[in-house]
Amino acid sequence: MSSWINRPIFRATNSASTNIGFRQLLPAGKTQTKIKGATVVCAFYMMKGKHHIDVYKTRMRYFLENCPCKMIFYTEEGMVSFIRECRRAYEDITDVLVVNKNDWLANKNFKQVEWDTLQIKDVNASSHSTDYYKFLYEKREFVKKAMAHNPFGHTDFIWVNPTICKDPSILSLIRSFPESSRIVTDRIMMLNVNPFEFTDEKAKLYAGVPLLGARAAGRINSSIIAGSKEQWLHYSDIYEASVKKFQKANLFWGLDSIVMASIALENKQKVSLIEPKPMVDPSWRSMNGLLYFGASPNLFSMLTDKTKYDTKMTCEELLNI
Numbered sequence: 001m002s003s004w005i006n007r008p009i010f011r012a013t014n015s016a017s018t019n020i021g022f023r024q025l026l027p028a029g030k031t032q033t034k035i036k037g038a039t040v041v042c043a044f045y046m047m048k049g050k051h052h053i054d055v056y057k058t059r060m061r062y063f064l065e066n067c068p069c070k071m072i073f074y075t076e077e078g079m080v081s082f083i084r085e086c087r088r089a090y091e092d093i094t095d096v097l098v099v100n101k102n103d104w105l106a107n108k109n110f111k112q113v114e115w116d117t118l119q120i121k122d123v124n125a126s127s128h129s130t131d132y133y134k135f136l137y138e139k140r141e142f143v144k145k146a147m148a149h150n151p152f153g154h155t156d157f158i159w160v161n162p163t164i165c166k167d168p169s170i171l172s173l174i175r176s177f178p179e180s181s182r183i184v185t186d187r188i189m190m191l192n193v194n195p196f197e198f199t200d201e202k203a204k205l206y207a208g209v210p211l212l213g214a215r216a217a218g219r220i221n222s223s224i225i226a227g228s229k230e231q232w233l234h235y236s237d238i239y240e241a242s243v244k245k246f247q248k249a250n251l252f253w254g255l256d257s258i259v260m261a262s263i264a265l266e267n268k269q270k271v272s273l274i275e276p277k278p279m280v281d282p283s284w285r286s287m288n289g290l291l292y293f294g295a296s297p298n299l300f301s302m303l304t305d306k307t308k309y310d311t312k313m314t315c316e317e318l319l320n321i
Contacts, residue, residue: 021196022265026304027272027292029184038156038180038226040067041146043074043139044083044163045101048129061086062165067177070154072146073162074099095151105141106134121252133254136222137243140236147229156180157232158293161223170287172319177294178226184272188235189226190260192273193285194218201265206249212265214251220260224274224289238263238270277303280318296321 049056064086070093073083077098087094101107106115115130122128143157158178165171183189200216213219227235239256242263246253253259264271276288280303284291295303299321302308313321 019197019199021198021201022268023192023195023275024273025275025306027184027189027274029187029189029272031181031184034156034180034183036154036156036180037070037152038158038178038183039146039150039152039154040069040071040178041074041143041157041159042071042162043099043135043142044079045076045131045135046078047131047135049132050127056163057082059163059165062168062171063160063162065089066168066171067174069093069177070152071095072097072149072151074142074145076100093152095149097145097149099142099145101131101134104134104138106137115254118252118254122254123252128254136254136256139222139225139256140232140239143225143232144236147232154180156183156226156228158183158224158226160289164223164287164290166287167284170284170290173296173299174290174294176296177290179293179300182293182300183226183228185228186231187227187270187272188231189224189272189274190264191221191224191286191289192219192264192275193221193288195275196261196265200261206251209245209249211245211249211251211262213262214246214249214258216261216265217255217258220257220264221286222257222260223286224293226289226293234270235263238267242266281314 044056044060046053064083068090071087071090072095073087074097075083080096080098083096084091087096112130115133118133119125119128119130139159143159147157196213196216196219200213200219203210203212204214206214239259242259243253246259264273274289274292276285280288280291291303299318302311302321
């Protein structure tokens with residue numbers, strides 16, 4: 001866990017020489033103390049993936065068994081018993097709801113031939129199925145369903161990929177996940193795991209359609225997205241409009257992280273970016289949202305302290321804060 005400690009720190013700076021573009025050292029947006037919590041929204045369906053299903057189930061178990069949050073989980077009938085087993089300690093604050101794939105908006109808005117055509121454009125098509133593209137498109141719909149259902153009476157909602165937890169060591173650091181007061185009120189929040197480059201911000205024409213960040217793969221990680229109900233609805237509209245632009249430009253839009261990167265660059269005043277800090281193990285980059293929204297007040301203070309940007313700490317040291 002600590003071998004990375006001796007590696008030199010790459011500190012991103014906004015300059016042409018380092019080619020670092022749009023960034024937020026700390027997430028932009030307005031915060032306020034909130035009495036109500038936030039609802040965690042998850043979904044999982046069986047489909048072709050990069051790993052065996054047992055890997056995904058192990059990761060899900062890490063998160064579901066150890067996160068005492070109020071949760072709405074959408075899935076298919078065959079996964080219900082597993083999810084309920086994982087949430088047995090928190091069954092009174094968990095809703096497990098079945099939504100069949102055939103009922104996805106992705107299957108209503110687009111014909112299968114359109115998804116098949118999209119897969120042809122995917123440079124990593126061997127790792128992705130058309131069901132996966134549909135699932136990523138459907139994320140916003142799961143959150144909108146959760147907001148309409150809203151059994152906990154919340155105004156903030158946070159999408160979490162239930163397989164997000166690759167290392168159970170982080171679980172001891174996120175016991176208060178999610179802290180709703182860390183969700184900004186005026187923007188949608190997303191993970192900026194790799195820096196944008198200046199070249200990403202140059203509008204390019206694709207089939208006559210100007211787009212920013214259409215090739216900015218790997219900048220945004222979509223495992224956590226957070227916002228108020230109002231911001232989620234606004235984001236959903238922006239996402240849909242962005243998909244239409246990608247379609248008109250004849251570009252691949254099957255991965256939501258690619259669409260989100262373009263959204264971030266074209267709507268800088270409407271997004272709040274969470275970026276990993278050097279003190280955190282690089283292997284945790286995709287889990288940084290768990291830390292941001294779940295760390296203790298003392299650890300959160302350090303994570304958001306610009307004067308401690310270059311501080312590096314092992315997991316054990318972080319636990320002792």
